[in-house]
Amino acid sequence: xxxxxxxxxxxxxxxxxxxxxxxxxxxxxxxxxxxxxxxxxxxxxxxxxxxxxxxxxxxxxxxxxxxxxxxxxxxxxxxxxxxxxxxxxxxxxxxxxxxxxxxxxxxxxxxx
Amino acid sequence: xxxxxxxxxxxxxxxxxxxxxxxxxxxxxxxxxxxxxxxxxxxxxxxxxxxxxxxxxxxxxxxxxxxxxxxxxxxxxxxxxxxxxxxxxxxxxxxxxxxxxxxxxxxxxxxxxxxxx
Numbered sequence: 001x002x003x004x005x006x007x008x009x010x011x012x013x014x015x016x017x018x019x020x021x022x023x024x025x026x027x028x029x030x031x032x033x034x035x036x037x038x039x040x041x042x043x044x045x046x047x048x049x050x051x052x053x054x055x056x057x058x059x060x061x062x063x064x065x066x067x068x069x070x071x072x073x074x075x076x077x078x079x080x081x082x083x084x085x086x087x088x089x090x091x092x093x094x095x096x097x098x099x100x101x102x103x104x105x106x107x108x109x110x111x112x
Numbered sequence: 113x114x115x116x117x118x119x120x121x122x123x124x125x126x127x128x129x130x131x132x133x134x135x136x137x138x139x140x141x142x143x144x145x146x147x148x149x150x151x152x153x154x155x156x157x158x159x160x161x162x163x164x165x166x167x168x169x170x171x172x173x174x175x176x177x178x179x180x181x182x183x184x185x186x187x188x189x190x191x192x193x194x195x196x197x198x199x200x201x202x203x204x205x206x207x208x209x210x211x212x213x214x215x216x217x218x219x220x221x222x223x224x225x226x227x228x229x
Binding site: 049050106 | 215
């Protein structure tokens with residue numbers, strides 16, 4: 001089915017470990033986004049990519065890096081995980097300014 | 113700065129009751145978009161509606177309706193004759209088409225709606 005695919009769905013990391021969250025969309029959307037969801041805080045934008053080859057910081061970029069590998073893929077990397085990064089991470093894509101997002105199913109990350 | 117406030121953290125009603133979820137937003141732009149998303153217990157985020165700032169007509173889709181009022185910066189969501197399947201967290205979001213090609217959404221804190229049988 002067409003949509004946004006995130007991997008993995010669940011992950012437990014130890015403090016200081018690194019990992020990459022993968023995201024791919026097959027809808028030929030130009031823009032892609034990474035959000036984190038924390039209780040009582042809604043969803044907050046980490047990084048986004050308006051188009052292939054560009055990335056920009058969102059509201060909470062510290063501790064993260066991203067790569068827009070091609071039009072389909074947008075990965076999020078935690079170089080040295082911290083307990084404060086325990087969260088649910090959502091990737092989303094959009095065809096442009098006038099449309100909403102299509103979200104992936106999320107990655108539940110726990111840092112111990 | 114843009115801001116979305118969903119003051120109702122949790123709402124619990126009995127099935128078949130009507131329920132309204134409030135959303136108040138802040139923006140200095142004249143062109144913007146408002147959204148509602150549903151997050152059922154399974155965790156995915158489902159798009160419900162998009163409304164642009166120039167269209168203040170109310171929208172109805174089955175048991176769902178939305179009331180957009182620019183004068184009070186509100187975009188409220190009403191479920192009529194609620195059902196257990198409506199139980200979810202609902203997010204209101206605001207977008208401003210400032211960045212070419214990108215559409216950053218600012219989300220409210222979410223309202224957890226529980227429909228009891």
